[in-house]
Amino acid sequence: MAESQAYPSTATCADSAFYIIYNAADDDFKQKKWVQRRIESLNYRVELAKKDKQLIGKLYYDFLLKGKVGEKRYISEYVGKSEYTLIDFWASWCGPCIASFPHLKNLYSSYDRDKIEIIGISIDTDNKAWNKAIEKENYPGCN
Structure with missing residues (x-):
């Protein structure tokens, strides 16, 4: 197992925790501007990470x-x-x-x-x- 998988960063853990909280939250929480911006940012980073893996060595x-x-x-x-x-x-x-x-x-x-x-x-x-x-x-x- 790669080190990054064995010891996930604090940011990765915090991001995962935020997704869990978001998925369990009510609609009022999900509609807050800062929550929407945070989710957009997290989704953007997930997409970038997927693309990064595809681009290495290309x-x-x-x-x-x-x-x-x-x-x-x-x-x-x-x-x-x-x-x-x-x-x-x-x-x-x-x-x-x-x-x-x-x-x-x-x-x-x-x-x-x-x-x-x-x-x-x-x-x-x-x-x-x-x-x-x-x-x-x-x-x-x-x-």
Whole structure:
């Protein structure tokens, strides 16, 4: 059994507990805005996790990225320059995303650039929040 399955994260346990509470709750609780937003967020993360598993080791769709200072580049400009390319989708408002940054920094600093490149793709719609998170958290790799 993989470590992540043997020792689920606190977030995973909390998410599961919230689903249990939600399914047992009355309609008044389910109609509250914050509850609906939480369920939408959890469902979105479940769908992303399913897609993540399907994409590992697969070819990528070459799309145009806008960098933190406004420069535009295609993913293909990064892929292939290193042995491995990690594409990390994140957002400034995503706690688990921000919590992963120290691990990404450690990974990034442990290898030469010819071994690994990290491309961070923020799904933020607020450029100020995105840039602030990059600066504050010292995000590794390309953004």
